[in-house]
Amino acid sequence: MAETFNFELVSPERLLVSETVTEVVIPATEGEMTVMANHAPTMTTVRPGVVAVKTAAGNTERYAVFGGFADILPTGCTLLAESAVHVDELDSTVLENRIEAARAELEGASDEKKTRLEQLVAELTKLGEIVIPA
Structure with missing residues (x-):
């Protein structure tokens, strides 16, 4: 049996997940990141995407996150999301x-901000393609 660790997914609105899990896949800014028990301590920024949570019971739940930070320790992981919902609750209109x-916001933005906003549009579009059926 895989080792477990504590995982919490928190948004300003609510605590979405607080349970013992075996694996969490996070859409980190530098790429997808799989977190398991005894992971090296790490902090990372989170881009818009899907967080996949594999519970100790073997179920996998998916959550759409819209940026944030993840604090990873050998005994647990806390993801502080700017906003997050279970993928089943994600409304295409909101996205x-x-x-x-x-x-x-792109109109009139500085070059540096334009680049970031263009990246955000691409990430949100990809998120929609992943979680909202055509």
Whole structure:
């Protein structure tokens, strides 16, 4: 049996997950990151994407996150999300509104901010393709 660790997914609105898990896949800024028990201590930023949580019971739950930070220790992982919902609760209208807001902000933005906003639009679009059926 795989070793377990404590995982919490927290957004400003609520605590979405607080349980013992065997594995968590995080959409870290530098790429997908799998966290397991006894992981080296790490802090990373989280980009918009899907967090996959494999519970000790063997079930996998998926959550859409819209950025944040992950604090990883050998005994646990806490992901502080800017916003997060279970993928079953993700509304395509909400996602489209986020994309449109980022596109609107592009107008008149500095070059540095434009690059970040273009990346955000791409990440949100990819998130929609992953979790919302066509």
